[in-house]
Amino acid sequence: MPVFTGKRYKLFSSENFDEFMKALGVGTVTRKMGSSVSPVVELTENDGLYTLKTTSTFKNSEIKFKLGEEFDEETPDGRKVKSVCTLDGNKLIQVQKGEKQTTIEREFTPTEMKAIMKVDDIVCTRVYKIQD
Numbered sequence: 001m002p003v004f005t006g007k008r009y010k011l012f013s014s015e016n017f018d019e020f021m022k023a024l025g026v027g028t029v030t031r032k033m034g035s036s037v038s039p040v041v042e043l044t045e046n047d048g049l050y051t052l053k054t055t056s057t058f059k060n061s062e063i064k065f066k067l068g069e070e071f072d073e074e075t076p077d078g079r080k081v082k083s084v085c086t087l088d089g090n091k092l093i094q095v096q097k098g099e100k101q102t103t104i105e106r107e108f109t110p111t112e113m114k115a116i117m118k119v120d121d122i123v124c125t126r127v128y129k130i131q132d
């Protein structure tokens, strides 16, 4: 298994998340809530079906997908998008197509997960440290 599945990663640092959310049209109240929480992310895999769970006191979300297969996703801020996830070594690359196109690249290592999220010309970097 190339990725570190079944581990829990908790948000440690975040850059440009407010700008990223603003570019997606997320309102002030939701942005404040989104910025104030430290979500825990967990990726698991069973027979080629991946589950990515994000939990926080603000919102819990879960997506299930097979690599390379498009699926419908409702984002934590309520956008309805078409997503495709692929794997490049330890990097899970998610492309979300909706009113705007977003990419979320999550790189998993034994100690941390780094998410690079892009929309328009905005790059948001979020680092999550392993738990347990």
Ligand code: DKA
Pocket (backbone or CB within 6 Å): 011, 021, 026, 030, 031, 033, 034, 039, 041, 054, 075, 076, 077, 126
């Ligand atoms: C995360 O996994 C953040 C995921 C990005 C969500 C986009 C907009 C959220 C607005 C609350 O830590």
